[in-house]
Amino acid sequence: MRLRNKPWAVKLVNDHPEAVIQDPDPAKKINWEERVADFSRPLEVEIGSGKGQFITTLAKRHPERNYVAIELQTTAAGIILRTKLEEELDNLQILRADAINLADFFDADSIDILYLNFSDPWPKTRHEKRRLTYKSFLKNYQTTLKPEGHLEFKTDNSGLFSYSLVSINNFGAKFDFVSVDLHHEDEEILKNNVETEYEHKFASKGNPIYCLHARFN
Ligand code: SAM
Numbered sequence: 001m002r003l004r005n006k007p008w009a010v011k012l013v014n015d016h017p018e019a020v021i022q023d024p025d026p027a028k029k030i031n032w033e034e035r036v037a038d039f040s041r042p043l044e045v046e047i048g049s050g051k052g053q054f055i056t057t058l059a060k061r062h063p064e065r066n067y068v069a070i071e072l073q074t075t076a077a078g079i080i081l082r083t084k085l086e087e088e089l090d091n092l093q094i095l096r097a098d099a100i101n102l103a104d105f106f107d108a109d110s111i112d113i114l115y116l117n118f119s120d121p122w123p124k125t126r127h128e129k130r131r132l133t134y135k136s137f138l139k140n141y142q143t144t145l146k147p148e149g150h151l152e153f154k155t156d157n158s159g160l161f162s163y164s165l166v167s168i169n170n171f172g173a174k175f176d177f178v179s180v181d182l183h184h185e186d187e188e189i190l191k192n193n194v195e196t197e198y199e200h201k202f203a204s205k206g207n208p209i210y211c212l213h214a215r216f217n
Helices: 009-013 051-063 074-087 100-107 123-129 135-144 158-171 196-202
Strands: 021-022 041-047 066-071 091-096 111-117 146-157 175-180 210-215
Touching: 009 074, 021 051, 021 074, 041 051, 051 066, 051 091, 051 111, 051 196, 066 074, 066 100, 074 091, 100 135, 111 135, 135 146, 135 158, 146 158, 158 175, 158 210
Parallel strands: 021 091, 041 066, 041 111, 066 091, 111 146
Antiparallel strands: 146 210, 175 210
16 A cells, blocks of 8 residues: 655654654664653554554553554654644654664564555565565564564465465464454454455455464564
8 A cells, every 4th residue: 555645744743753763773773761661561563654543542442552663654653643743642653764674673482463454465475575464574573572472474466375375384483273254253353353454355355254363482
């Protein structure tokens, strides 16, 4: 999803360095402790947050946890930031960067849950390395997740989902949960599901939503 450039969003991002880190220097560790009120709280990170419906809902619902939204596009980061400021979400930080460098941004064993929601499918074989479930990304997830942490992935794209099942399995991770029709699972599962913007769009058209949870240790 490429958003049209919105000058107000770019300005908002530039005006709030305390809330948005832009293209951090990989050689320097980000000091998360000075950016959030209590860094001992559980840390959850979403890669490719888009306009941020999912992560801002979670941050509002769980003030006792910390959240980081990683997003490539400045306009998307600005839209997430606007919600953060309006809703006073002090437990949410935004990282405007490419998640390929995840292991430079976070310490090893520091993340409780990593979310990938409706990631770009990159269907051409020559673009396989850009898929967020390609082995180089999985290596970074394994490094940065706590030993008891896990990955949660949702998509409407059956090709990306089957690719991801094989890639994650070949990497040696274990699946805790797999669904090929998340929205028709038991009530217990549905009540914990937070919809993303893309999820809402595709589920309203009747498309099945695929989901997996995996752990690396
Ligand atoms: N997660 C949202 C949802 O479910 O509604 C947005 C999905 S959109 C298809 C994918 C988003 O991931 C885009 O906003 C894109 O800019 C972002 N993205 C793609 N590759 C990324 C990367 N390597 N690092 C950070 N963000 C990325």
